[in-house]
Amino acid sequence: MRRRKKSDLFIKTQHTLTIKYSLLILLFLFLFIILLYAIAYFWFTAAEKNELREMALNEVESVEQLLDKPNDRMREPQFLTVNSNQLFYYVFNTKGELVIQNEQLSLFKSDFLNLVDDWTPEREQIQTEDIKINHDAISKHRKGDQFSTYVPKNEKIKVMMIAEPIYERNQIIGYLYLGRDITDLAELLQGLFIILLVLIVLFSCIAYYFSFVMSKRAMVPIRHAFKRQQDFVADASHELRTPLSVMLSSIEILEMEKDQLSKMPARMVDNVKEEVKRMTGLVGDLLTLARSDTDDPTQMSFERFDLQSVAEKAILSFEPHALEKNIQLNLDVQSSITVFGQKERLTQLLYILLDNAIKYSPENGSVKLHVWKEKENVFISVSDTGIGIAQKDLPYIFERFYRVDRARTRQNGGHGLGLSIAKWIVDLHGGQINVESKLNKGTTFIVKLPPKG
CATH class of the missing domain: 3.30.450 (Beta-Lactamase)
Incomplete structure (x- = not known):
């Protein structure tokens, strides 16, 4: 079973630091060697020229007599x-x-x-x-x-x-x-040049080794800080789930008595409930991302399941939400499409993409979920007729907490983590996710899943 290995951010960073340190050391070494060779070249060449000039001047007088x-x-x-x-x-x-x-x-x-x-x-x-x-x-x-x-x-x-x-x-x-x-001088300079080249190669290896050691030491406090941040996010997210659940239960009890409340308190109960729901979703996403940074993909259980039934259930789950905005949901799925992966995560992927499509589509719009298979690869596309994404924002939409329009995103209840989680799920399965979008015309997310993750 092939599984795509999770990229290690620290290894990449350490590798980058090693290369930069090495290049910096080699730059000074290269400049020193060039300067050394130039001094030797001009020094010996000038000495030969002076000796040749003295020989010529000494003969001029005798030549004048012979002429x-x-x-x-x-x-x-x-x-x-x-x-x-x-x-x-x-x-x-x-x-x-x-x-x-x-x-x-x-x-x-x-x-x-x-x-x-x-x-x-x-x-x-x-x-x-x-x-x-x-x-x-x-x-x-x-x-x-x-x-x-x-x-x-x-x-x-x-x-x-x-x-x-x-x-x-x-x-x-x-x-x-x-x-x-001056053949001997030319050979001497050529030999010096070869020696300096050998020294460059030798010191390049030494510079790379010391750069590796330096970058490894530099990464130690960064690893500790990142680990503390991960632990804090995971612990805070986990601890916040309980009080948020209690608050939501209390608000639901208050809703049962909403008829006895005046207009203003009743509206406040509705607002508080929406904010608690939003916070619950945010905490859940933070906990998911915290786990994505620490979980080992090789330790996760993968299974083969039918993606058609998962897609149909996802459409049924979002029908009430779509009806509120009079959005037409369309499903186009081939029969008996099986994938090898985590059923829970791929279901979450469909939910994230459908939720975004409905959230950013205007009333009377349409959203389409298309699932098909080409050769051994499975493709999932979710397209909408929504507000679209500007070209300058497309490279950054999968970054954590990145929001194209902060005011409009907050109004729709987004917090900039959904697409980051979607990208992580796709990477977990060794796939690819791409986006095509035009402002005020709609957006299409296309996911490609290989035969095996």
Whole structure:
């Protein structure tokens, strides 16, 4: 037997608090990690740029002297490499002619030249590019005379390049291009990024655990307060039933002597009786809701019964009430519709929906109870031609003590608990309840009950 488990408000609240606490902790952690990585990135990158800039500036003076000797240009390549991280060193004059050259990987000279092609800066510029490495080609040319002992280990080289205009008497006479291998720095930053990602995952688990513990502790006083409220509502409702019953019995005795009373006391007796009835209904609803918060659905007894007979009895019970307002009651029910559930609660559901329909329908209106079966599901609909419900109120009508029009609802004797109880009964049976309504045209409540609760 399938039964829909009762949703635990506290578990949902604790879960929400856990998520919010975790997200708050992770937000600060995420911001800290971003800040840490940004500082490391810009710190190391700036250090590389400064070192590259110093290397370029130190060579400018010697390059200016070499450019003054055009006859010596290109006779002998000038190997001015400072260290193994310096991949290439090119100097072009203003005509685009290569004056001085040097590279660690002569095999990739064309790639290096492509990086600086059409790059004629007006002032100092720094760029970063990637060059793919073909290790097979390196192995074949490794015995060549022009190949250096420098062999890259990675599939690509990350190159930081600087372009420095060379001036003589405030006029540009050439351009210096210097490339530096920063692959190790890129790997370092990438490794740092991966470590920080791992830390995020690790601290996310830790943050979730501590958030769970914190939310669990935060729920303790809330549970105690809610339990005291439940006990108070249940005890107060139970204790009030006895004096209300005594008051109602006393008023009924007074009604027997109403002929001997004057007009004003007789009217007061009628008013008091109506208020006592209303209070009795309110106390009964409060007691039902108090039980709904504490009862375990798995401990309730369900049975299979004929819903047709229950619907017919409900219509007969409301006929006198409908006649007072000249409301026509209609019943449309298929024969032999059996449901699996609590007969007492489903009867109460029909009474609540019919009572609301008659209560909020004008005189000479109509109310229809329709019960049918589609496949294995049983449907119940109660429709009226009453005042209707505004669209803005529809999402809230099943909340406790919610009343669309407080003045009109109080006038009709409502206290905003009937539909809450109806929703609880439907949920108890694992069903769904929906409402369709238009102002001044009527309302229809549709209940869907599964084959088993």
